[in-house]
Amino acid sequence: MNGPTSQAGFSLIEVVVAILILGVALVALTEGVTAALSSSKTSERQTTAAQLAAGQIETLRATGSYDDGESDGDFGDEFPQYRWTQTVSSADVPGLHDVEVVVEDSQTGNTIFDLKTSLFELPQGSNAVNQTSSRGRQQ
Numbered sequence: 001m002n003g004p005t006s007q008a009g010f011s012l013i014e015v016v017v018a019i020l021i022l023g024v025a026l027v028a029l030t031e032g033v034t035a036a037l038s039s040s041k042t043s044e045r046q047t048t049a050a051q052l053a054a055g056q057i058e059t060l061r062a063t064g065s066y067d068d069g070e071s072d073g074d075f076g077d078e079f080p081q082y083r084w085t086q087t088v089s090s091a092d093v094p095g096l097h098d099v100e101v102v103v104e105d106s107q108t109g110n111t112i113f114d115l116k117t118s119l120f121e122l123p124q125g126s127n128a129v130n131q132t133s134s135r136g137r138q139q
Contacts, residue, residue: 049103049113056101066097095121
């Protein structure tokens with residue numbers, strides 16, 4: 001029986017090439033997942049900072065009185081990784097104030113979000129709520 005012999009299986013070179021391709025694919029997959037998680041975390045931090053900055057401006061708006069100057073603080077125990085700096089300055093229009101709230105990382109000091117807006121201060125003695133008098137109709 002001197003006929004052609006059939007070799008079953010893979011050669012050593014084929015196995016090494018397959019393992020090399022599998023290794024490269026796993027490294028690429030791991031890098032992709034790591035990048036996606038990092039991007040997701042960054043997006044979450046920016047969204048939280050934006051909401052905190054908007055909340056700080058709404059707190060200022062609720063007082064109704066805007067003193068020019070700079071102040072700073074943190075967001076308490078709920079958000080210890082963030083701190084804010086608020087700058088209020090008079091605009092060219094009487095009663096109008098430019099407000100800037102910067103939210104930073106409390107550990108590194110890097111700016112995460114910067115929100116600017118203008119707020120209008122009502123003149124002293126004015127009432128923000130329209131008051132209407134009701135009169136009964138006589139028939």
